Amino acid sequence: MLVMGEVQTGLLQNSGEISESACRQVLGLMAGETVRVSRRPIVHALSPERLTGVDCALPTASRSRIRGVGTVVTRCAVTGGRVAQGSTYVRVVRSETDRRLPWSHYLARPGVVEVLGKAKAADLAEGFTGDPAPGCLDLGAVSGRFLDLVQASPLLDRRAPFKMARTSLRWVAETGEPSIRFTLHTERERTLRLTHPGPFTPAVVDLCEDLALHDWLLTSLLVIVERARIGATPGAQAVARLAPAVDHLLHLWMPAARVEEWLTPFWESLERRPGFTRQWRSLVDRVRDQVAMNTLALLTAEAGRR
Amino acid sequence: MLVFAISDKGGTGRSVTGTNIVYRHALQGNDVCYLDFDFGSPTAGAIFSVSAVARGTRDRNGLHEYLRGECPQPRRVDVWAESDREGLRTRPPGAGRLVLLPGSEGGGELSALTDELIGRCAQLFGRLEEEFDLCMVDVSAGRSFTAELVLAATVRMPAIPFRWLVFHRWTRQHIIAADGLVTGDDGLLDVGARFGHDPEVLRDRIRFVRTAVLEPDAAELVGLRDEQRAWLSACDSELRELARRHGVGRTAMLGKVPLDPVLQWREQLITDEDVLASKIANAETAAAFDELAKKIVDDSAWEGL
Known part of the structure; x- marks a missing residue:
């Protein structure tokens, strides 16, 4: 059934x-x-x-x-x-x-x-x-x-x-x-x-587990970015709060890595709408931009002291 | 971090202080939850102004049913979404999650400890600890099966950090009773050791919180006669000496909450609005809760005695 x-x-x-x-x-x-x-x-x-x-x-x-x-x-x-x-x-x-x-x-x-x-x-x-x-x-x-x-x-x-x-x-x-x-x-x-x-076949279960994994990653990254309160807190503080994402999450994104060939069209259709990877990439860019901006601010401050 | 709130006797303000600490901790940006383990009278819902669960849930999905194995997950109430109080219904910017796990209306005290009960309790603590920075468990007053339950459950999860807060009022009887609850026969250390806790380690994880404290120099006392003030001051130093002898003195104290008229008449959360806008509550009270909310996770306040 x-x-x-x-x-x-x-x-x-x-x-x-x-x-x-x-x-x-x-x-x-x-x-x-x-x-x-x-x-x-x-x-x-x-x-x-x-x-x-x-x-x-x-x-x-x-x-x-x-x-x-x-x-x-x-x-x-x-x-x-x-x-x-x-x-x-x-x-x-x-x-x-x-x-x-x-x-x-x-x-x-x-x-x-x-x-x-x-x-x-x-x-x-x-x-x-x-x-x-x-x-x-x-x-x-x-x-x-x-x-x-x-x-x-x-x-x-x-x-x-x-x-x-x-x-x-x-x-x-x-x-x-x-x-x-x-x-x-x-x-x-x-x-x-x-x-x-x-x-x-059990390959369908693999697909569901893969989707659940990536949905959790995306959800968690969203929560961490929200907790960082970018713009509302000083840059260094925001970056410190983003650090766990850089250390533990960003490298785990591998959509459809373990999904059998005949099931990949399902992942692809979710990538078009709602677009898991699109949202993930934009969040990752945001995190990295924050880190880069903070580095720049530190370097500028350092140069000013010399 | 699990924090167990217990008091020597009823009416010490354990629940109202515990909920206010949790509320302040959420405002400080942490995800927190409050577990109403006061099974005889689960009233945390009323303090958070969630009328649907004011005296516990009626839907057979409270902590009682969960612990008895009658529902797979206890109900969770998102206080920021479900409180009836205007000032609580929106999550302030930067605040963490504030979740209440209510008891069950008409649930009654635990009557016995079983292995399944302890297992389910440990499982619940383990899961909540995965997602919340602070889980405060309101363990009712005095010696109870509930206190034994959480002592037994924490032995099973050695890697999960926990602390105990013993709430007591600043009177002779309360000081003696608070000491007895910790070090007396069938007290926390005694029962803890029976379940397999190391009493030395457990002792270091217990701190006292004084409630409804009237400081001799408080603004409320301005109208008193000199004789009255002198008498109060003498009493206070006598109590301090008594507290020291009973191991309830300054070193073992995490903080104190001043006497506040609002809390005397109604058990509620003290918001900044109550202090700044309507001015019904004292700023010192809110500051005391704020301080306790920080100290509860501050390791330097918990160094060995």
Whole structure:
């Protein structure tokens, strides 16, 4: 029917970025399973997948009660040794019976939730990306819990260079005529509706995680620039407040770095509208201009003293 | 930084002082949140003038329900957006976020500590610490399960910095009670050690705040007779000696808040407008909150005793 997921993204709670080997340990959520690491164009570490069993109501726009039983898949990622993500997704399918089957049935289908009774894909999609009623399947709570595990790792010193809220991206993917819709809701919540040609593959999850990562980077840079109060505070002070962005964020922008070829048109369409990279570039220029202006002011002051 | 606000007895002005410190800290450009862990009477909403949660939330998503595992995330109230007070409803330029996590109306005190409860509390603290510069937790008055809960939760997160503020009034009974709350049987140090805190380290993370203090040279006392003033002055030095003996003296004190008529009659935030425009509050009171808001994160005020 459809696939839905939620990605939570936040700053890794460590003073500096962590090494590849530290990533492997921080993400070793399951003994015996390896952490996958890719090094180009940016170090990206992905934890083994963990299953969570669920038997609960699914969110619907019509508020009709639909019961789903099965398992959801969660994985965590660390990008550039600096940004941590918890990502949970589930494929929702119709059950062939109207009653709950033994758990062995669901365990043989990891990452699938079967719907007992009647349900419309559109109703579920609207419900999940809309305002889910309390008590329904909450993939964000699952992602958040695993992200907490990563952030509580004894390898991290918890002295992050700046405070930043996590963002959450709830997404729904269906098969059909290609389209993508990215919506900002509150300060921390975003939704994504994606229709892709061909059947679902985990590459779609990669795309959603990549979008969530870049949305968090952009959101965080906006917050840091706002906190700097450029123009309202003395130049040196503003630059000092911008420093964490230069030290920890600016080099992490790699849109679509890990997105499969057939899905890149989706990223490209978001680059046209609303234009993620355009906004990022303009912010980065603003930060660098501030640093340059401040350097110039310091040099001028120095020359004046001689 | 987590800051736990506790008081020896009720009616010391713990909540009103704590909220005002948090408000000043936000004005100083920091992102702050206030957690109403005073489960018996969650009234922080009223002090922030958010009428929807004046006595806690009614939507089954307060801190009570969160800690009991009945909702995945506790409700957050953005005070700059949801306060009913005109002077609070716009975020002043340069101010940080000001967020209230209300308790639940009719929630009641905690009746027991469970491992799940401590785990959820630690998880909440960990998450808030990721995004806020300062999280102030209002831990109600006296010895309680709530105080034990946060002592147990902080043991689980050794890397997260925390501090305690003990609020007390400047009277004989309050000085003795404040000392007892920290060093007495089942006091903070005693219970903390039982949960695995190092009492020496914990002692260094506790400071006292005196509330509703009437200084012998205060403007309010101008009309007093000489005999009255002499008597007050004698009392004050007696109390200072008592405080020193009980370890509640100047060195362990983070600051004091003067007696202010506004706070005696209504628990509220003291804005600059209250001081400068309507002039109902004293400038000294606002200055005291401002000073405390700075000292709370100033490491030199927290060096070992």
